[in-house]
Amino acid sequence: MLTAQALFEKKIYHHALFYCQLAVEKQLKALVIKNRNRAAPTIHDLVDLATVVKINTSKEQNEQLRVITSFNLAARYDTESYKFKRNTNRKYFSTWYKITKEILLWLKNL
Numbered sequence: 001m002l003t004a005q006a007l008f009e010k011k012i013y014h015h016a017l018f019y020c021q022l023a024v025e026k027q028l029k030a031l032v033i034k035n036r037n038r039a040a041p042t043i044h045d046l047v048d049l050a051t052v053v054k055i056n057t058s059k060e061q062n063e064q065l066r067v068i069t070s071f072n073l074a075a076r077y078d079t080e081s082y083k084f085k086r087n088t089n090r091k092y093f094s095t096w097y098k099i100t101k102e103i104l105l106w107l108k109n110l
Contacts, residue, residue: 001104004097013088014071014081020100021046021071027107028053044072055110064099071096 001023007016021044028049029040035053043049046065050057057065071084 001101004100008090008093008097011090013090013093014085016093017071017084017088017096020097021068024065024068024100024103024107025049025072027104031055031107031110045069055107061103061106064103068096068100068103 001019004016004019004023007013007019024046025044028046031053032038032040032049040049041052046069047057047062050062050065
């Protein structure tokens, strides 16, 4: 999240959102290791990872995880990155940064 914040300050919003996705992914994978006592799968889909961890998510949380998952692909691949970069701004980042922090806090308290 520190990297996301640093990229935000440099106005590199699309990559900042990628790091938000990465933070949630790493937290979910840590929960797989902790709660399931096995290696985390090599997937990036946050909804799928939440399923592996066997945590109950609300419809709103599922939708938030789905959107945050999209930041992974959108920031990394050229055709998607261009569209994503063009459509992200300070307000969009700020909204999803706040949501990401809320999700991370929720996951840390499980």
